[in-house]
Amino acid sequence: MSNYIRYRNGSSSSYGIVDGTLVRELQGDILGDYSESGIARRLADLELLNPCQPTKVLAVGRNYRSHLGNRTYPQQPEIFYKPLTALQDPERPIVIPRDATDVHYEGELVLVIGKRLKSASPEEAYSAIFGATCGNDVTERDWQYGPHKDVQWWRAKGSDTFAPVGPAIVTGLDYDNLLLQTRLNGEIVQQERTADFIFNCATAISWISGWVTLMPGDIVFTGTPGATRPLQRGDVVEIEIEGIGVLRNPVA
Structure with a gap:
């Protein structure tokens, strides 16, 4: 490790x-x-600094049983992109856009790809994971699902600073059984093990590689557990994952 x-x-x-x-x-x-x-x-x-230098940032939506509750589980991984300009360093601010009204945290495990991967089996996909870090898939809910929703999640998920990652990339972990905790101003607001994934790491990475070639350094957010809350300017969000550390960002 x-x-x-x-x-x-x-x-x-x-x-x-x-x-x-x-x-x-x-x-x-x-x-x-x-x-x-x-x-x-x-x-x-x-x-x-953000420890990742990817060519692309992908994410798996609706991937925790605790996040979906009684809603129907997806039949296949639901994938979306976040732009490179959404990446943010540890301790640097998550900036709420001027016209945003409902910005939420989403604490997530982020996988770092270690080698080129295309049309990989789940076993090949898992062996291509270099390591993992903490991530916050910051999301503006109104632009995602509300009255002002867009056809695509380009700004709901992709606004500048909406993808903090860090503090470190750690190798050799059991990525499908790590404790994830999100704290808002010191209060625990999310806590779940990655064993609650609907699609485990190997399945998600293999699925993506069927259409998109993954390159060394690319990163994949793996979904968020439980419920989320709105962020306010002045808040501090901490994402802690077992064996990795704490990603801390103020909100501005």
Whole structure:
């Protein structure tokens, strides 16, 4: 199991492996060949960045039994895109758009793809998962389902800063049985194990790869459990996943 972070390093960024309170700087590609530079820094001194650098961001909708309740379960994974410009770093604000009225958090496990994948079996898909991180699939409900809903979820799910991820990519986890918890201003508002998935990680990734070629670094949000609430400016949202850590973002 390894714990990778990306952090600001002068005018650019670097990857590192977390080793207790220290971070060992890496050179090269964490998804391919890399080596240690020999430089170590204190984790507490670093400004963490979104650890993912994908070519695309996909997401699975309606994928927890606890989220759907008595509603009919989907017969196949329901997939949508979020633009790269929706990505946001840990500790940076989720910005509520000027005309938004009902913005919600959605705490989620986010999978990071480690190799090119096309028309993969579930077994091949699972073996292609490099690691996982925490994510917040921020959503404007009025634009998604309300009186002002759009035909597509382009702004409901894709507005700038609507995809915070982090703080680290962790490898070697049991992705289908992790405890996920969302806290709003310190109050637990979501808590569920990923064992509650309707479509497990292998099934979802395999399904996507049947039509869309997944590239190294691409990320997949896997759905949110339970119920959600509106966010207000001044709130703080924390997504914590067992074995990964806490993704924290203020709301502005």
